[in-house]
Amino acid sequence: MKFVDEFRDPAAARALVRSITELSKDGDYAFMEVCGGHTHTIYRHGLEHVLPENIRLVHGPGCPVCVIPMGRVADAMHLAEQDGVIFTTFGDMMRVPGSRGSLLEAKARGADVRFVYSPLDALKLAVENPQRHVVFFAVGFETTAPSTALTLARAKALGVENFSVFANHVTIVPPIKAILDSPDLRLDGFLGPGHVSTVVGVRPYRFVPDVYRKPLVVAGFEPLDILASVHMLLQQITQGRCEVENQYSRIVRPEGNPAALALMAGDNGAATALRVAGLGFISQSALKVHRDYAQWDAEERFSLPGVRVADPKACQCGEVLKGVIKPWECKVFGTACTPETPIGTCMVSPEGACAAYYNFGRLHRETALMVARSGR
Numbered sequence: 001m002k003f004v005d006e007f008r009d010p011a012a013a014r015a016l017v018r019s020i021t022e023l024s025k026d027g028d029y030a031f032m033e034v035c036g037g038h039t040h041t042i043y044r045h046g047l048e049h050v051l052p053e054n055i056r057l058v059h060g061p062g063c064p065v066c067v068i069p070m071g072r073v074a075d076a077m078h079l080a081e082q083d084g085v086i087f088t089t090f091g092d093m094m095r096v097p098g099s100r101g102s103l104l105e106a107k108a109r110g111a112d113v114r115f116v117y118s119p120l121d122a123l124k125l126a127v128e129n130p131q132r133h134v135v136f137f138a139v140g141f142e143t144t145a146p147s148t149a150l151t152l153a154r155a156k157a158l159g160v161e162n163f164s165v166f167a168n169h170v171t172i173v174p175p176i177k178a179i180l181d182s183p184d185l186r187l188d189g190f191l192g193p194g195h196v197s198t199v200v201g202v203r204p205y206r207f208v209p210d211v212y213r214k215p216l217v218v219a220g221f222e223p224l225d226i227l228a229s230v231h232m233l234l235q236q237i238t239q240g241r242c243e244v245e246n247q248y249s250r251i252v253r254p255e256g257n258p259a260a261l262a263l264m265a266g267d268n269g270a271a272t273a274l275r276v277a278g279l280g281f282i283s284q285s286a287l288k289v290h291r292d293y294a295q296w297d298a299e300e301r302f303s304l305p306g307v308r309v310a311d312p313k314a315c316q317c318g319e320v321l322k323g324v325i326k327p328w329e330c331k332v333f334g335t336a337c338t339p340e341t342p343i344g345t346c347m348v349s350p351e352g353a354c355a356a357y358y359n360f361g362r363l364h365r366e367t368a369l370m371v372a373r374s375g376r
Contacts, residue, residue, distance in 0.1 A: 007222030016227040023234040030056045035193035036063030043356040045223045058323035059353040061175040064140040066345040073098030075304045080111045088122040089137035091115040119151035126163035143195040145169040146260035166298040174285040189233040192218035201256030209242040220248040317344030327357040
């Protein structure tokens, strides 16, 4: 890639749309974009409105903030409110609602909650504040897990004893499998996650075509990346193929990032299960701190409530994450639930489907379309 403009060229986009329209003329297709970054691109550039009507793009569970269950947020609040603790997290986790409010509200009540740009920033805080204990709220898929593993290794090497990690890293394959096993969703293919694939490569997705007979194309994040990936999925279907392809080859290697994978294997281990918001408990769906680093595991150092908290009844974030409904079909979308007053996690993160849909003005557009179709 030389310039971003190469992947936002209108003439190239029109050519791709014409080819997509021709390839899809004999059927109706539903493709899930797994990654929240893809959802953001689709909404921001209005791609769902340039594609033919017989192609439907479905939101997936690939927003790292959106899949954190409220019970884990409650545990984070408990840690943040401990005496002598500096609780650190990424900025978008500050506003995720829990049963007792958000971390931002805990900060307003007096808790020392700070947002950082990386776990190494949190470790630096621990070194600079030896009289305090610094906890890092680790979230994200395999994309961010290596940086947490690296920080654990650094903390151990430096002997920093006043630092720990509250691990909430989710692995991408189990949620995809849970989606495929869902009886209430029909899909014809997947736009595979680009950022996660820079770490894990393309091999972990082979079960999608091999077991479930669905094609998957690992996609980049520019408008033409999305259109090209949809085109590749349709080519597979029309040619009778079913495999994993890599559209994002300028960044993603088939084997992924061996150094990052080695870090994750050495410093983290698979957890038995994690309740993924909207999908329930999924076996082997999360990473936890390896027993060799138990001294730096916040769950070992602190007694956590571990309470299972039900999602708000009014919020349909789970259905949005599974692609069962569009954000604007949720009964509180754009009214009680907005980016300023979020009820569910899908409205908090910029990668969340509800936030992207709200921020780029789709509410009024979809409402107008519904009115027009109803004849009112």
